[in-house]
Amino acid sequence: MNKTNRLGSLEPASTMFRYRALAARAGVATALSLAFGCGETVDDALGGGGEDFSAIYTEMEASGECSGCHAPNAPGIVAGIETTQDWSTEARAKSTLRGNAAGMIGNNEGCNGVPLVGDTADDSLLVAAFDEDVREGFELAAFPDCTADAIADQTLKTGGPLPSGLLADLKAWINAGAP
Numbered sequence: 001m002n003k004t005n006r007l008g009s010l011e012p013a014s015t016m017f018r019y020r021a022l023a024a025r026a027g028v029a030t031a032l033s034l035a036f037g038c039g040e041t042v043d044d045a046l047g048g049g050g051e052d053f054s055a056i057y058t059e060m061e062a063s064g065e066c067s068g069c070h071a072p073n074a075p076g077i078v079a080g081i082e083t084t085q086d087w088s089t090e091a092r093a094k095s096t097l098r099g100n101a102a103g104m105i106g107n108n109e110g111c112n113g114v115p116l117v118g119d120t121a122d123d124s125l126l127v128a129a130f131d132e133d134v135r136e137g138f139e140l141a142a143f144p145d146c147t148a149d150a151i152a153d154q155t156l157k158t159g160g161p162l163p164s165g166l167l168a169d170l171k172a173w174i175n176a177g178a179p
């Protein structure tokens with residue numbers, strides 16, 4: 001009966017929806033170009049985001065799914081997991097990475113208390129957990145028990161090594177002071 005009227009009254013709402021959808025898409029495009037730099041070609045599977053933590057976070061999650069285990073109530077939590085890291089959001093990841101490792105047991109206990117991100121990439125447990133060379137050379141005077149034997153190889157947890165570009169970005173970010 002009142003079909004025309006009903007359609008007529010829907011029109012302004014649906015027009016508004018179209019504007020909102022366009023605005024949302026524009027927002028996404030802006031966010032992406034801010035994250036990756038305008039006009040630059042970035043292969044986010046291989047790194048290339050430089051020292052930008054936002055890009056690093058996205059890529060770590062894409063290749064390692066850290067938040068599947070390192071987050072409150074994550075499905076992959078097991079006894080002895082490292083509990084300081086929270087990869088559930090970029091902001092939580094960035095802030096918890098400024099903390100010290102905790103919660104590990106057995107063989108890995110020797111690294112509790114060690115800063116996840118140190119002064120340099122070579123002093124960072126976060127890097128040592130993914131880079132065999134850094135792990136082999138790991139030495140912090142204050143934590144003599146956190147040696148290569150105590151540091152768990154996280155590539156066994158993530159199903160393979162991090163893409164080398166991503167590892168390079170992670171190191172560059174830390175060496176730049178983890179901004």
Ligand code: HEC
Pocket residue numbers: 060061063064065066067068069070076078080081082085101104108111116125126127129150151152153154157158
């Ligand atoms: C399947 C679950 C799982 C996933 C996925 C996972 N981790 Fe872990 N992580 C653990 C557990 C369990 C430990 C405790 C040591 C061990 O058993 O490996 C740990 C320990 C660590 C440690 C401390 C290493 C040490 O021995 O001192 C770091 C750093 C770490 N994880 C970072 C990460 C990051 C970054 C990612 C994502 C790229 C990730 N992990 C993905 C389960 C996981």
